[in-house]
Structure formats: structure tokens, C-alpha cells
Amino acid sequence: MPPPLSADRPAAQPPGRGPVDALITQTRRLRGEVDAVRRDAHSDGTGPQGRWQRALYDLALHQLNDLDAHLAELRDGPPSAAETPAPPPPRRGAPRSRVGSAEWNLLTDDAVWSPELYRLVGRDPATPALTLDELPSLVLEEDRPRLTAMVTGCLVDARPIDGEFRIVRPDGEVRSVHMMGEPVLDADGGTAAMWAVLRDVGELRRGQRAVRETRDSLHRHRRQAQTERRVAVELQQAALPPWRGLLRLAHQGPRRLDVAAHHLAAHTGSPIGDAWYDALELADDEMLLSVGDLTGQGPDVAPTLAMTLGALRGMAMAGTRPAQLMSWLNQLLDAGTRPALAGAVCCRYRPQTRTLTWARAGHPAPLLLRDGTGRRLDAPAGALLGATPGAVYGQAEETLEEGDLLLLHTVGLVPGDGRGADTDLLLLDLAPRLAATPTARDCVRMVVEEFGTSDREDDACVLVARVTPYDA
Structure with a gap:
């Protein structure tokens, strides 16, 4: 995370396109190589070992796809609110938004959300952004104490935010969100605002869960095979x-x-x-x-x-x-x-x-x-x-x-x-x-x-x- 920001600091400029373009090229080349290895794998994917390998390949490709999108955003810089028209409300089947950003001004109690964050949480961009006091209304009830603790630690103790919670969209869908943020300090060192990046990590966690479950299944399969082998040896030795x-x-x-x-x-x-x-x-x-x-x-x-x-x-x-x-x-x-x-x-x-x-x-x-x-x-x-x-x-x-x-x-x-x-x-x-x-x-x-x-x-x-x- 970058150090705490000054309230009057000028907007960050995107890094040079050359180095980031080179990273994007490397990421896409690596993604193609991983996909080729996955397709050429000899396992038919029907046993525990095959399912575990397939889950790992899918997880790696998913993370490389996310990295490609993040690098593209880093290269192009954040869109200007004046230059970027407000997107229409999300339609069924529209591309899933994975990353959004927000800033909350503690002096004016104003909130500014990126269009992507609106899509991520499923809210109409024409409605006002939720303030910090209103933000818990999006969060699953059992996860609200976690969000409150993270925000309090950031505002009171100037600690960076780094944690996960689940949100409930208007259509009832539950998504896992990873939030990273920092306090924005004024000239006197007091907390004037808080900014954060929120990322939908639902597919990532599902991929990790699939890897974990297939790995556990593989371990159980191996333990069962070892047990059967031991019993068979003992039976043969007895007979x-x-x-x-x-x-x-x-x-x-x-x-x-x-x-x-x-x-x-x-x-x-x-x-x-x-x-x-x-x-x-x-x-x-x-x-x-x-x-x-x-x-x-x-x-x-x-x-x-x-x-x-x-x-x-x-x-x-x-x-x-x-x-x-x-x-x-x-x-x-x-x-x-x-x-x-x-x-x-x-x-x-x-x-x-x-x-x-x-x-x-x-x-x-x-x-x-x-x-x-x-x-x-x-x-x-x-x-x-x-x-x-x-x-x-x-x-x-x-x-x-x-x-x-x-x-x-x-x-x-x-x-x-x-x-x-x-x-x-x-x-x-x-x-x-x-x-x-x-x-x-x-x-x-x-x-x-x-x-x-x-x-x-x-x-x-x-x-x-x-x-x-x-x-x-």
C-alpha cells in the first residue's frame, strides 16, 4: 500500500505505458502457456488427481485474467468523472464488474464511488453513493462487525484496511469482497478522508475452495488406497x-x-x-x-x-x-x-x-x-x-x-x-x-x-x- 495521502495532493498520474504494456504482454504470454499446458495435460480429469489438477489450472488462469485487467486499468489510469458517462444499470448477462473504488470525505460526509463499484454492489449509478455510516447496510449481517472494526482502525488508528466481507446485492446474490484502503491525512496529520479499492473475490475463493476440496479428496483417496493396500498385504501374508x-x-x-x-x-x-x-x-x-x-x-x-x-x-x-x-x-x-x-x-x-x-x-x-x-x-x-x-x-x-x-x-x-x-x-x-x-x-x-x-x-x-x- 502507498503511504497515507495528503488531502490536497494532486491526482496520481498513470505510469508510463511502456513498462506496463510489457507486463501486460508477459502476463498474456504466460496465460497462453498455462492454457496450453492445461489442454495438453494427459490426465482425463475424472479421478481425484485429475480434478485437483484441473482446479489448479482454472484458478491460475482466473488469476492471470484478473492480473491482465488490473494492469490495463493501471496503464490507462482512473477514468475522469467528467469524461466518463455514467453507465446504464447492469443488465442480466452483462459483464461482471470485479474491481471498484471509493472515497469518503469525513469533513463533508460526502462519498464518491467509481462506476465499477456501483456495478459490483448492484446499485443504480444515479443514486447517491453510500456514506460510511450507510455502508454496512450492504454487508451480510454476520460480517458487519468485521467491516466496522476495519473502518474504525483506519479512521482512529490510521491503520490500512485489508480484509474481506460478504455483501448482499439487491437481487439477493451474495458476493465475497476484498477491501483495501488507507486514511487520507490533512496538513495537520488528522484523518480527512478514507479511500478504498473493493474487489470481487468470489470466483477466486471458489477456485481456491475447489482446489482445497479436491486436494482433500485426493488425500482421502490416497489414505484409503494405503489402508486397502495394508489390509491386502496382511490378508495375503495370513493366507x-x-x-x-x-x-x-x-x-x-x-x-x-x-x-x-x-x-x-x-x-x-x-x-x-x-x-x-x-x-x-x-x-x-x-x-x-x-x-x-x-x-x-x-x-x-x-x-x-x-x-x-x-x-x-x-x-x-x-x-x-x-x-x-x-x-x-x-x-x-x-x-x-x-x-x-x-x-x-x-x-x-x-x-x-x-x-x-x-x-x-x-x-x-x-x-x-x-x-x-x-x-x-x-x-x-x-x-x-x-x-x-x-x-x-x-x-x-x-x-x-x-x-x-x-x-x-x-x-x-x-x-x-x-x-x-x-x-x-x-x-x-x-x-x-x-x-x-x-x-x-x-x-x-x-x-x-x-x-x-x-x-x-x-x-x-x-x-x-x-x-x-x-x-x-
């Missing part, structure tokens, strides 16, 4: 085995299989994966081995994964054979409230006879490595789980030998291999090296070193089981 690296079997009984497994996370680093591996000791010394993956990623996958793995374990513990188990899992996913597809392979191993009974659902078949060579087991028929109601799943049997390696993996163990065929060939090429590896744990480590690339787009799992001598 999956308590390992993420090497598999450990719970009981210390007769040796059946030397088993190890590993989960390879996607490059996103999300703790919520869509792939699983499992090994479970069953009745009669039998064992369940399975790997699989679900469509999708993130928190929405965790409940379906927990349900699928829980059902698989429960049916296996009840003695369900692999083909029937796949059929019932298919019905479960098809009837679920969350549409999902899953690929899986389920093996049941009986150590007394070294018999492997297995079935699959849209998933790569197990690989059998023996004496330094390997092959893919002949796969029975089996569609993806959840894809076809009433699908029928075949079942196969294989007799294993002591020292055999059984290797199960999910699709995507090798990045970019969407069907698993290339992965099988690459794993079979490792057969001589894997055969010379003493433990299943070392075999898994070799596979992970070979295929554990950092640019993996999807989760993947690998499980290795080595046939050991059976001790009754």
Missing part, C-alpha cells in the same frame, strides 16, 4: 505360507521330497503379488505341490488369492484328487463376486510308490529332469480356472525315480514369455547343471540367478522338488 524365499516343511517325519521354492517380484516392488507356490504335507505321507497365478495385481487380488489357496489346501487335505480339485476350483472362481481367471498346476506325490498324480488349468506342465536331461510331462486337458463353466479337467500320472528333479513354474518366469513355452526350453537347457546340484535349494538359486532380471513386469514363482529315498 500364504510364512515364507517368501526358501520353503520349509512343518513336520520332521520320513523324508519324502527335498523341496525349495522362490517368488520373483515384479519391478514395481509391490508386496501384493498374483502368483503363488505351495507345498503341503497331507495324510498317508503324501504331499501337495502347486504353483499358479491370478489375473490382475494389487489389493484387489489378495482376497481372491487367499480364497483360492485356502480352498485348494482344504480340498487337498480332504483327499480330493487333482482333477476333481481343479474342477471345483473352477466352479468357485466362476461363481465368485469378483471375476477372476487363474492358471494352476496341482500335483499329489505318494512317496511309497514314487507316484506323481497331477492336473493343470491353463498352465505350463511340470518339467521332469533325470540323468542330466529333461522333458515336459505330457499335459492333460485343462482350461483356465474361471473361464468356462463346467470345464472338465484331465489327470495324469508319472512314476518318478530316486534323484529325479521335478520343476514347476508360473508363466512369466522368463520376462516376455507369455505362454511359458520358451521358459520350458531354457529351463531344460539347464538340466545338466541342475542334475549336478546337490540340493533343491541350490537348484532354485541357480534358476533365480539365471532369470531373476530386474525389469520383470509380472510376478513369477519357481518350485523344485528332488526325489529322495523314502524312509518308512
